[in-house]
């Protein structure tokens with residue numbers, strides 16, 4: 001599958017590397033310095049290429065958004081015309097810059113705000129495992145794969161992201177409508193608090209047990 005990545009940081013590189021290893025073709029974009037995007041492409045490997053956010057958005061059948069919340073809506077507005085009809089994997093967590101809490105939550109979500117900024121795109125909220133895990137040799141935590149809740153209005157788009165999540169590999173959970181991102185994003189915040197403020201470290205995650 002052709003995948004465009006907006007955000008050449010930890011998550012963009014970690015997801016890119018794991019998806020490239022499964023045969024997906026990647027165009028990576030968006031950092032404050034061009035060198036950083038080049039390093040991300042080198043570290044993703046295989047046939048990964050560098051582009052502008054507009055090029056990455058145009059290229060991808062799936063476009064991954066892996067930007068800090070503070071920069072997200074501005075770049076989404078800029079590339080919105082290229083996202084019409086595309087499946088957009090929103091990995092963001094709307095964290096305050098000092099990570100002390102969420103900028104928004106429970107009455108709306110980052111996913112829904114991105115959907116408003118990119119009309120016509122199929123937004124799929126799926127907060128991935130920590131980048132430290134994505135960039136490590138194995139995603140397993142205590143012998144199990146971390147769960148990723150997948151929320152979107154479009155059922156086909158949820159299926160596509162579920163298969164990419166399983167390519168990582170992680171355990172995808174089809175959670176239904178995008179509005180449930182109001183609850184999965186705070187779950188991400190809980191993990192951030194446990195990992196860093198409570199010093200549990202980044203090799204933690206959640207799973208749905210049925």
Ligand SMILES: NC(=O)c1ccc[n+]([C@@H]2O[C@H](COP(=O)([O-])OP(=O)(O)OC[C@H]3O[C@@H](n4cnc5c(N)ncnc54)[C@H](OP(=O)(O)O)[C@@H]3O)[C@@H](O)[C@H]2O)c1
Pocket residue numbers: 006007008009010011012030031032033036065066067068069071091092093094095127128129130131132
């Ligand atoms: N890290 C995790 O473990 C994790 C896990 C789940 C979800 N998330 C979410 O995923 C998103 C990405 O996190 P991350 O850890 O990958 O962040 P990151 O390492 O800081 O990467 C963000 C990328 O966006 C670029 N960027 C930011 N502002 C920009 C601007 N104004 N102009 C151009 N480029 C800009 C950064 O470039 P520069 O490097 O040049 O600043 C960097 O390449 C966040 O919303 C986060 O909450 C993170």
